Amino acid sequence: MTTTERPALGTMLREFDVLNPEHSDRKHEILAYARQHCPVSRTEANYGGFWILTRYDDIRRVLEDWETFSSTEASPAPSNLKMCPIHTDPPVQTHARDMLNPLLSRKALARFEPRMRAIAADLADAFADRGEVELLTEFAGPFSSQALVEIVLNDITPEQLAQAREISLRASEQPTPEVIGQLIAMSERFLDHARAHLDELPDGILRTIVTGPFGGQVPTPDEQLRILAILILGGLDTTRAAIGAIGYYLATNPGLELRLRDPRWIRRDLDEFLRLASPVGYMARVATRDTEVGGVAIAKGQRVMVRFDSANRDEAKFPNPDQLTFGATRPGHAAFGLGVHRCIGSNLARMQIEIALDELLRRVENLRPVPGARYEWTAGVGNSLRSVPLHFDRRA
Numbered sequence: 001m002t003t004t005e006r007p008a009l010g011t012m013l014r015e016f017d018v019l020n021p022e023h024s025d026r027k028h029e030i031l032a033y034a035r036q037h038c039p040v041s042r043t044e045a046n047y048g049g050f051w052i053l054t055r056y057d058d059i060r061r062v063l064e065d066w067e068t069f070s071s072t073e074a075s076p077a078p079s080n081l082k083m084c085p086i087h088t089d090p091p092v093q094t095h096a097r098d099m100l101n102p103l104l105s106r107k108a109l110a111r112f113e114p115r116m117r118a119i120a121a122d123l124a125d126a127f128a129d130r131g132e133v134e135l136l137t138e139f140a141g142p143f144s145s146q147a148l149v150e151i152v153l154n155d156i157t158p159e160q161l162a163q164a165r166e167i168s169l170r171a172s173e174q175p176t177p178e179v180i181g182q183l184i185a186m187s188e189r190f191l192d193h194a195r196a197h198l199d200e201l202p203d204g205i206l207r208t209i210v211t212g213p214f215g216g217q218v219p220t221p222d223e224q225l226r227i228l229a230i231l232i233l234g235g236l237d238t239t240r241a242a243i244g245a246i247g248y249y250l251a252t253n254p255g256l257e258l259r260l261r262d263p264r265w266i267r268r269d270l271d272e273f274l275r276l277a278s279p280v281g282y283m284a285r286v287a288t289r290d291t292e293v294g295g296v297a298i299a300k301g302q303r304v305m306v307r308f309d310s311a312n313r314d315e316a317k318f319p320n321p322d323q324l325t326f327g328a329t330r331p332g333h334a335a336f337g338l339g340v341h342r343c344i345g346s347n348l349a350r351m352q353i354e355i356a357l358d359e360l361l362r363r364v365e366n367l368r369p370v371p372g373a374r375y376e377w378t379a380g381v382g383n384s385l386r387s388v389p390l391h392f393d394r395r396a
């Protein structure tokens with residue numbers, strides 16, 4: 001970084017606007033500048049202003065102290081729907097986790113593996129002979145939304161499933177308020193139906209949501225909606241973005257493809273991809289009392305933006321943070337969050353990514369960027385590429 005660039009980055013940091021594409025394009029530079037010069041920085045640009053937290057240790061401390069930093073305003077943008085557990089604190093958050101955690105363990109999810117493989121295989125077969133694909137819309141998006149909908153809403157007719165897939169896919173590609181409204185309406189219909197046909201409802205996530213126990217009680221219809229909505233929304237963009245980013249890294253780093261043909265890559269390397277990509281860039285917390293972070297006073301009621309993507313590139317924690325570094329021990333990344341709200345879907349996400357990449361690489365090889373294509377990252381909460389057009393050869 002040269003001295004002449006510093007003032008520009010400093011100005012951008014003071015005015016940091018998560019919806020401004022110019023700021024988004026340079027977000028990693030701005031956040032690196034912040035970590036070095038002003039790790040707790042104030043911006044008034046979005047939704048009433050935030051303290052932006054950029055250093056790993058500060059972010060960890062805040063995420064582990066839910067009593068001082070509440071999740072009741074975890075959505076950076078104002079949201080009509082307070083979802084559970086993501087917008088709650090213990091003990092309500094703990095009730096939701098106790099209810100859902102067993103359903104999202106690796107063991108519980110194993111029974112869905114054959115079906116997930118079939119979905120990924122069908123999608124990959126559709127483009128494997130063509131030599132080119134837009135990985136997000138033709139593969140990662142439909143795969144993650146279909147698999148998620150089937151796992152969460154297991155007991156539905158083929159027509160309902162098709163409708164749910166379509167709405168979920170739209171929500172993962174363009175989560176406008178209108179599409180989110182449709183997703184909520186759809187969730188309400190599934191819950192109504194589940195409650196009315198409890199006797200025939202098989203064991204699984206939907207049944208558990210309508211029966212509990214949720215802190216020893218049956219969740220109210222409103223609680224059921226708030227739980228179902230975050231399970232669908234939380235798992236859409238995120239896994240799609242992760243698969244898209246890994247496809248892009250594969251195509252732009254010669255030699256990586258060979259590494260991913262070794263099944264051990266899931267245990268050895270997946271976390272390093274997630275660290276660098278950080279599909280969820282940030283969330284928010286609100287201070288429940290006057291406090292401080294990194295020596296900066298934070299008043300009760302003020303909001304902090306916890307930047308998972310900046311924690312994941314903190315050079316004090318991850319040397320050479322802007323590069324993929326395999327083989328080194330890089331424990332403790334924040335891509336799934338830290339503290340009590342750490343992602344409940346991480347096992348499912350890992351399984352989905354593993355299956356998607358496995359089915360893809362069975363069919364194609366020599367993945368490479370399309371000449372002249374622009375690979376741009378979106379602005380906003382998610383760190384996702386806008387599109388991932390790739391060329392490849394059909395695997396014999």
Ligand code: HEM
Pocket residue numbers: 071074084085086087093097104230231232234235236238239242278279280283284308334335336337338340341342343344345346348349
């Ligand atoms: C690569 C994929 C994924 C990434 C990077 C990711 C990331 C995250 C992060 C950073 C948080 C913490 C939010 C906070 O602290 O405020 C979180 C929470 C959550 N995620 Fe994920 N997620 C992924 C996949 C999924 C999937 C597949 C599901 C669906 C089952 C899911 C459901 C949730 C839920 C319900 C929460 C809230 C947990 C709580 O508040 O206790 N996520 N996720």
